[in-house]
Amino acid sequence: MKIVTQVKLIPEADQAAALSATLRTLNEAACWVSRVAFKRGIPREYELRKHTYAQLKELGLGAQAAQHVIKKTRDAYTTLKANIRAGNLGKTGSKRRIKAESKPITFRPNAAQPYDDRCLSWQYDAQTVSIWTTAGRLKGVRFLCSAESLKTLREFRKGEADLIERDGVFYLIATCEVPEPDVYEPDGFVGVDLGIANIATTSTGYQAAGRGLNRYRKRQLTLRAKLQKKRTKSAKRRLKERSRREQRHAKNTNHVIAKTIVTEAERTSAGIALEELTGIRQRVRLRKPQRVTLHSWAFSQVGDFIVYKARRAGVPLVYVDPAYTSQMCCECGHTDKRNRVGQGLFICRNCGVVAHADRNASHNIAARGAAVWTAGRESRVPATP
Template identity: 75%
Template sequence: MPGVKIVVPVKLMPDAVQAPAIGSTLHTVNDRANWVSEVAFATGVMREYALRKHTYAELKAAGLGAQAAQHTIKKVCDAYATLRGNLRAGNLGEPGSKRRKKAESKPVVFRPQAAHPFDERCLSWQYDAQTVSIWTISGRLKNVRFACSAGALKTLRECRKGESDLIERDGVFYLIAVCEIPEAEQYEPDQFIGVDLGIANIATTSTGYLAAGHGLNRYRKRQLRLRKKLQTKRTKSAKRRLKVRRRKEARHAANVNHIIAKQIVTEAERTSSGIALEDLGGIRQRVRLRKPQRVALHSWAFHQLRTFLEYKARRAGVPLVYVDPAYTSQECAHCHHIDKKNRVDQARFVCRSCGVVAHADRNASHNIAARGEAVWTAGRESRVPDTP
């Protein structure tokens, strides 16, 4: 059974001699990746084996090892494959749009600190000593210390598999290791927990759990005010403070999403239930909002919470299904009457047919749970015995 892939970041702690070598290596491979990208764009050759004929010798001459050169070429090919996928999916606008033309008119560019993959030949781990041995353009560096939590070290020791990415963030080096955790066997659910996702309430379940969003929304508004205030000053100290605060909001939101996902999956596992989610793919393109509301919608990580729920459910063996989100907020969970007027306001639901009064998000979560059971029943194998 395939495992669940997660990433474990560890912080490298090189000494005064090791740090410049690692930094120079990362900058060099990304600079060479930009050159390979220019060659691929100019020649139209974007397949790995064919592109290798045009660039491998020059990469070796620039001081890159055989594996580093191969990974540099592969990284460029993967970047162009991602670009083509985004173009086909319409993520960069319609054909002829300004954004799409801009993406198609120039080569893919890599930042000097961008991630670069290292495989087993370029990187080895010594877990007991908490050190790594890593290839650099200055030679092999041994005994480079790394720091991580005890739980992360245990996961690395038992489950690390495949490549690890080296990145530089604010002058600090990190290794992002891929770990494959065994996936629990999925059980047959007794019922389904419907999860309604929103902005005012981040997640509301049919079992009564409600993750209110006012705290996170208030935090985001405060961060927005602080950013505007610092940006208007334009002083060196203000720019320094902006740099320190970068990614702080994203880390806070990710932590909140982890907590919510863990709570929902734990409840489902405890009650032998499945999880039903709305399929919210493309919501940013479908929904039309006033300008003040767009910040709230585009700041909230719908996809991130869904991803957290997916992998935590797989690790626990909890069944998870997606349902059609159409009219879940307008349908009465008791009599199934659908009417736009049923949704009185953001928080209150009053059915125009049977008169039931309910919390709007709670009502929607019950509709999602019922649809989840229907999807599961339709998708599983028939229990009817074979005809003798």
């Protein structure tokens, strides 16, 4: 499986200036290539190369850098077309879709730039890299990472790495091909119910409450609103300093939750059953005060973290239909909307069982996960002679 490993570059002052200038030059070139692609109807990469490669070389770009600029631009249009086809930018005629289709794609001055092994080489023992820039090849640029990340890079790095600049700090994001262990035969399934009040509730008893994260997000929202109202230079500086802080905090929380769930499943030789929540933002209709809470809910990120951690550990994982899991009794199977008395209370109208609503739903998800696994299992019936 493919994973990414991020390392932090520690360049000298002149090296940092060269890296920053390189990113600006390459992204300006990408914007020009994008305008050519838009004007000519977004041709194929080979055709786009015929119209732009010679001019990029005249700008002083190396052969590989010019190729990557063209490929990056073409990939951006491929992604845009896929998003339009999937309906992620709205229906035909919507303002968002018209805006996306009516102008060429632009790239930020510090947007990521891909590097291959011809433009970038790694010296793991010295923890340095040699990297191409518009000012020449920079050698001995130091990088920092954890011992585990360094081991992953040394053993499994394969393919390209992206150079990015974030708040004046440079990072390299490398692609690593990590072998996947064989998936074992599960002894039951751990059902995972994802929510807002409780980020994740499992059928084994683990519950990750969302109270702390929701309070943190509400506090960050209030602070951002106060700073935005001031409209002073210091307020803007503080907003820039605080940018992405909430995102990093939520990401770390989701990593911890996902690791806890996968470790528990691996320890008990169980599989993991997740709800298929694709398109929930489009399906669910809420009042205006509740929309911020829903769209701040990183349920997709939690699910993605659980998926890749399960794959790395060899834990079986299946997706199940989430319909009526919160209304169906896990004991008798009776389904009624009135069974869900409150946010955290479930009382079955048929058998009278009383349970935590999310815990009840997680048991239903676990049962469906076992059924899905059995239905998809390879037949063990002897062949007919």
